[in-house]
Amino acid sequence: GESVGLHLPTLSVQEGDNSIINCAYSNSASDYFIWYKQESGKGPQFIIDIRSNMDKRQGQRVTVLLNKTVKHLSLQIAATQPGDSAVYFCAETFQGAQKLVFGQGTRLTINP
Amino acid sequence: DAGITQSPRHKVTETGTPVTLRCHQTENHRYMYWYRQDPGHGLRLIHYSYGVKDTDKGEVSDGYSVSRSKTEDFLLTLESATSSQTSVYFCAISVVGVWLPGNTIYFGEGSWLTVV
Numbered sequence: 005g006e007s008v009g010l011h012l013p014t015l016s017v018q019e020g021d022n023s024i025i026n027c028a029y030s031n032s033a034s035d036y037f038i039w040y041k042q043e044s045g046k047g048p049q050f051i052i053d054i055r056s057n058m059d060k061r062q063g064q065r066v067t068v069l070l071n072k073t074v075k076h077l078s079l080q081i082a083a084t085q086p087g088d089s090a091v092y093f094c095a096e097t098f099q100g101a102q103k104l105v106f107g108q109g110t111r112l113t114i115n116p
Numbered sequence: 117d118a119g120i121t122q123s124p125r126h127k128v129t130e131t132g133t134p135v136t137l138r139c140h141q142t143e144n145h146r147y148m149y150w151y152r153q154d155p156g157h158g159l160r161l162i163h164y165s166y167g168v169k170d171t172d173k174g175e176v177s178d179g180y181s182v183s184r185s186k187t188e189d190f191l192l193t194l195e196s197a198t199s200s201q202t203s204v205y206f207c208a209i210s211v212v213g214v215w216l217p218g219n220t221i222y223f224g225e226g227s228w229l230t231v232v
Contacts, residue, residue, distance in 0.1 A: 038221070047120075047206050047223030048159070093158065102166070103149075103174055104221065106158040 016113045023084045025110045027077040027094035034096040038104065039068060039079045042091045051079070051092075081112075089114045119143045120224035122207050128230045135194040137227050139207030141187075148190040149208040149221070150174075150182060159206065165190055197231040204228050 017023045029037070035056035040048035054061045054068045054077075061068050067080040077094050091111050095104040119142035129135050139148060149164040151174075161174030163182040171182050179201060181193045194201055207224040 040223075045226075047208075047225050050220050050222065053220075095159075102164055102172065103161040104159075106160070108156065108158045 013108065014111045014113065016115055017084050018115050019084060019086060021084055023079075023081040023088065023112060025079045025081075025092050025094075025112065027079075027107050029075050029077065029094075029096050029107075031096065031098065031105070032075065033098045034105075035099060036097050037068070037070060037077050038095045039066075039077075040093045040095060040106075041088075042093065042109070044090075048093060084112075084114055086114050086116070088112060120207055120209055120222060122205075122224040122227045124227060125225065126228045128232060129197050131198060131231055132196050135197050135229065135231075137192040137205055137207075137229070139190045139192070139224060141190075141207075141209050143209060143222075144187055145209040145211050146187075147210040147212065148184065149210075150180075150190065150192045151206045151208060151223075152176065152203040153206060153226075154203050162192065162205075194229075197229075199231050202229060202231045 038053040039051040041051050042048045052063045052066050052068050054070050056072060059070050065082045069078045079092060081088055089112060091109040093109045094107045097104050121140045123138045147166055150162040151159045152162055153159050160176045162176055162180050163171055163174055165171045165184040168184055168187055171184060183191045205227045208221050210221045
């Protein structure tokens with residue numbers, strides 16, 4: 005069945021460094037991917053999305069890369085700040101679907 | 117914030133009792149969703165609604181029912197709560213279905229439910 009997972013459950017980076025959070029997906033039919041940020045005690049917050057007709061999309065300090073060949077998604081956060089500490093989830097869906105399939109999440113910790 | 121209010125935010129209930137969680141939106145979005153979040157499982161869809169009185173099951177719908185009598189309210193009911201339903205429940209809304217262009221799904225702040 006379809007599934008989305010993350011390579012690393014935790015990631016620690018120094019403040020100011022770049023962070024890369026990875027995500028693998030197994031459903032080759034998935035063609036829309038979203039990254040969410042979840043801070044402690046709050047709901048997931050939309051960060052950035054990408055469709056399968058693209059391999060890269062940039063936002064403010066964030067970049068999502070999609071490699072359909074190996075079914076891999078990554079979120080890059082530039083110049084990581086303390087406020088970036090959170091759990092990051094990738095989610096996938098496909099045409100006609102009404103649900104998102106979420107990965108397990110990666111906890112990003114920023115070291116001062 | 118996307119104008120989503122969940123209530124109650126925290127609840128402790130006993131096994132076998134009925135529980136209703138409410139999701140209220142002020143955005144007039146067509147689609148509403150209920151997810152649960154558990155360690156090791158991430159977020160999983162329970163039920164969703166694509167309009168007033170139009171609902172469908174998600175991947176973990178057993179033991180749950182929903183109702184949507186107004187655009188702004190989506191209720192999740194546990195008819196007879198069990199300990200396995202101890203979880204954090206999130207409501208989400210979107211203008212259009214999850215896949216369609218221009219869509220963004222917004223989540224509420226969550227409802228913490230403990231069944232003892």
